[in-house]
Amino acid sequence: MTSRKLNSTNYSNQVYLEERCTLNKLINLLSKRWMTEVLFGIEEGNNRFTTLKDELEHISDNILADRLKLLEEYKLISKESFSEIPARVEYTLTDTGRELSNILEKLCDFSDTCMLSHQQAAKKY
Amino acid sequence: MTSRKLNSTNYSNQVYLEERCTLNKLINLLSKRWMTEVLFGIEEGNNRFTTLKDELEHISDNILADRLKLLEEYKLISKESFSEIPARVEYTLTDTGRELSNILEKLCDFSDTCMLSHQQAAKKY
DNA sequence: GTCATAACTTCGTAATTAATGAGTTATTCT
DNA sequence: AGAATAACTCATTAATTACGAAGTTATGAC
Structure with missing residues (x-):
């Protein structure tokens, strides 16, 4: 990049x-694309690189790596590396991350009504 | 575009x-750039094209026009044209727009702590 | 009839962001 | 020794978004 x-x-x-x-x-x-889905994915327990990748079907490796790095930089998630074989890395939401997730859920409820009504309006004309 | x-x-x-x-x-x-500022600007009473433009110093005409059009499309603001001389157009938040603005204010409070702490961390290293 | 103002629109370009694909490191299984 | 797996990185290219400048429409003032 x-x-x-x-x-x-x-x-x-x-x-x-x-x-x-x-x-x-x-x-x-x-x-940034996939960002909220990565955050929600981790919250729901998809806390490894590959499980996230599987869940988000079309995301590419470098984007997922970048989003994880950013979320960690902003202390919204934390990373723990286990020295196992094969290597295992786990991500979990921090308190701040969970707080953000809660606010986003409200925004999500709002968007369900707001965006869906727009979609219908757009279809009509 | x-x-x-x-x-x-x-x-x-x-x-x-x-x-x-x-x-x-x-x-x-x-x-989309300037979007939230346009929304907040209208909420605060800068409800005309030129007053918004003045407040947002660096925004260009085509971007402001686009953002206003989008906000209207999504029914977050409504537009009223007065047939005066010279022409006058006023924008106001809809109920939905006000609801969104309230949620965004919570997100704003959150970001004040979250983003500022990141800034300081970034400066240290 | 030229100038000014409000509220735009259009077009071309610059800048940013996302995607593709190959490569990396470490380790175990075959 | 070669293949496989997890979790990445890097370089190039494709797509999107923002910017800059000029043009438009309507009207009235000078």
């Missing part, structure tokens, strides 16, 4: 928004 | 995720 151009308007606008409100930072994180 | 390639993996993965959970649809909408 290539690094960002620090002198672009695109970048400086993102910084501007993140400074305006940290929500923009969080949404930027959560909006 | 160019249209999507309907036969790409990129596209079919997005569809897959949106079918899995409507939250992915909502986050996809909210993650």
